[in-house]
Amino acid sequence: MVTTVLVTAVALLWTAYGRLNRGPHRWHLATDWDARIPLVKVFVIPYVSAAVLAPVTVAVLLWWDPALAASTLLSAAITLWVSCLFYRFAQTHVPRPEVPGHDVFSRMLRKVYQADQPYNCFPSLHNAFAVIISVSWLKFLPWMGVVMTGWCGLIIASTLLVRQHYVADLLGGVGVACAACFAAQHMLPASLGGA
Numbered sequence: 001m002v003t004t005v006l007v008t009a010v011a012l013l014w015t016a017y018g019r020l021n022r023g024p025h026r027w028h029l030a031t032d033w034d035a036r037i038p039l040v041k042v043f044v045i046p047y048v049s050a051a052v053l054a055p056v057t058v059a060v061l062l063w064w065d066p067a068l069a070a071s072t073l074l075s076a077a078i079t080l081w082v083s084c085l086f087y088r089f090a091q092t093h094v095p096r097p098e099v100p101g102h103d104v105f106s107r108m109l110r111k112v113y114q115a116d117q118p119y120n121c122f123p124s125l126h127n128a129f130a131v132i133i134s135v136s137w138l139k140f141l142p143w144m145g146v147v148m149t150g151w152c153g154l155i156i157a158s159t160l161l162v163r164q165h166y167v168a169d170l171l172g173g174v175g176v177a178c179a180a181c182f183a184a185q186h187m188l189p190a191s192l193g194g195a
């Protein structure tokens with residue numbers, strides 16, 4: 001019952017994300033550091049992998065460890081709720097560069113840019129979900145958690161290297177996710193994955 005409510009909450013909040021991803025932006029968080037970060041098109045692979053890794057993680061946990069699944073889903077719901085507040089009241093924007101070339105990575109990156117509007121950047125959900133995925137796998141299966149954490153590190157780096165986010169967005173996403181994981185662990189009873 002609790003996991004059904006949490007899955008529904010995450011789905012509804014994800015819908016809100018889509019509705020808010022239209023601007024107009026109010027803040028521009030670029031720094032000198034961001035201007036020095038190159039576009040590395042091959043990092044589109046870890047970037048898009050997050051869209052698969054997140055639901056697979058939830059599905060595995062729902063099957064094998066429902067209590068940890070509840071904690072993971074609550075972390076995601078808190079993250080989305082906090083993020084949507086920023087997207088509604090402090091919207092940010094990251095302009096995308098032109099992507100030259102006709103190789104597979106260039107084509108993939110152009111499709112990413114077409115599919116996702118350049119708003120809803122702070123805090124970064126890619127970075128936040130990478131943290132939540134890492135924490136969940138480390139709790140569920142530590143040896144696999146180390147592997148997943150390494151891959152999630154690539155996802156985090158990819159948000160900068162495919163020019164979808166600024167450094168501030170990365171830090172915001174990681175910070176919100178860490179706080180959400182801590183809160184979820186203390187909000188749920190022990191039988192549902194809490195402390």
